Amino acid sequence: LDEGGYPHISYFASTPNYDLKYAYQDASGWHVETVDTDGIAGLSTSLALDENGYPHISYFGSSDLRYAYRDASGWHIETADSDGYVGYYTSLALDGSGYPHISYFDSYPNYDLKYAYRDASGWHVETVDSIGQVGWHTSLALDRDGHPHISYCGNHTLKYAYQDASGWHVETVDSEGRVGYYTSLSLDRGGYPHISYLGNYDLQYVYQDASGWHVETVDSDGRVGFYTSLALDESDYPHISYSDSYPDYDLKYAHQDASGWHIETVDTRGWVGWYTSLALDGGGHAHISYQDPYPDYNLKYARRK
Numbered sequence: 001l002d003e004g005g006y007p008h009i010s011y012f013a014s015t016p017n018y019d020l021k022y023a024y025q026d027a028s029g030w031h032v033e034t035v036d037t038d039g040i041a042g043l044s045t046s047l048a049l050d051e052n053g054y055p056h057i058s059y060f061g062s063s064d065l066r067y068a069y070r071d072a073s074g075w076h077i078e079t080a081d082s083d084g085y086v087g088y089y090t091s092l093a094l095d096g097s098g099y100p101h102i103s104y105f106d107s108y109p110n111y112d113l114k115y116a117y118r119d120a121s122g123w124h125v126e127t128v129d130s131i132g133q134v135g136w137h138t139s140l141a142l143d144r145d146g147h148p149h150i151s152y153c154g155n156h157t158l159k160y161a162y163q164d165a166s167g168w169h170v171e172t173v174d175s176e177g178r179v180g181y182y183t184s185l186s187l188d189r190g191g192y193p194h195i196s197y198l199g200n201y202d203l204q205y206v207y208q209d210a211s212g213w214h215v216e217t218v219d220s221d222g223r224v225g226f227y228t229s230l231a232l233d234e235s236d237y238p239h240i241s242y243s244d245s246y247p248d249y250d251l252k253y254a255h256q257d258a259s260g261w262h263i264e265t266v267d268t269r270g271w272v273g274w275y276t277s278l279a280l281d282g283g284g285h286a287h288i289s290y291q292d293p294y295p296d297y298n299l300k301y302a303r304r305k
Contacts, residue, residue: 007279007303010055012043022047025301036068038061042059043088045059063087081125089105091103095142103138104138111133112135113161114127139184141193147163152180158199174199182197182225182242183196184196184230185230186238194207194236196218196229196240201223202224202225203228203252205230205238222244225242227241227276228241243274249271266302272290272300276290277289286303287301
C-alpha cells in the first residue's frame, strides 16, 4: 500500500505472452502496465515501494533473477543473477538508501538459498544455505541495521537465516513432519521474527522472543495454509492471508488480538486464494491481492473495512 492507502500489485500474466505486469489503484481507478516481455518473465514476483512511491519488483525471468524498478523516466530492468537456473521464490525489500535486497532459490544446478543485494558498486550475490535442497518459498525482511532475515523451506523443514556483523546464521525452526512451505516473515518492533507457513496441511505460525521459538497451529480445518502472507500490526499482532486448498478452495484470513485467534473466510466464489499478498493500512485493516485460478483466471483484490 502507498501512503494514500492505495494498493500496488506485481504479477505474472501467463496468457497470452508470459509477461511481468504491474497494477495499481488511485483515485481514478485501476491502472495496469506491462513491465517485461522478454521471454517467460514475471514468475515469483515480489514488490516494494520506495520513499517516492515508485515500484520495485524482483522476479524470475527466463532462468535469471531479474529486478525492475520505475522512476520519473520510466521502467528499468536489470539481471541480478544469471548463474544457473535462478530466481524462483523471490522476496524483495529496500534498505534505507533505497537499494534492493532479494532472497531467492537457485533451483538448478545447486538447489541453494541465495541472497542478492545492490549498492553503489553494483550487484552482489551470496549463497546463504547449501545443505540439501533448500531455499523454497523464501521471505525476506531487513532489520533496523539493514541486515537481512530470511524464512524458507529446506528439506521439508522450516528454516530461518539472518545476518549480523559476524556473518550468516542458519537455524532449523520446525521439523515436526513436512513443514515450512509458503513462508512469510515479518520482524516485530524488537527485531524478533514472526513466520506464517504451511505445516502438515495446517496453517502454522511461529515467533521468537527472548525465551526462544514458539509454534502455534492457527487453522487445521481441512488442508489450509497454502500461499500465506503475514503482516504485523502496530501492537505486533499477526495478520495472515492464506488459501484453504481442500475441501473449500477459499481465500481465508486469520488475525490475533488479546483474546486470541480469529478466522474469517473472505472469498468463496470459485477456486480462489492462490498467491496471496497481504498489507495493513493505517487503520490496521487488511488488504489482500490473490489469484482466482478457476473458473475465471483473474487477479483479485479484497479489503477489510
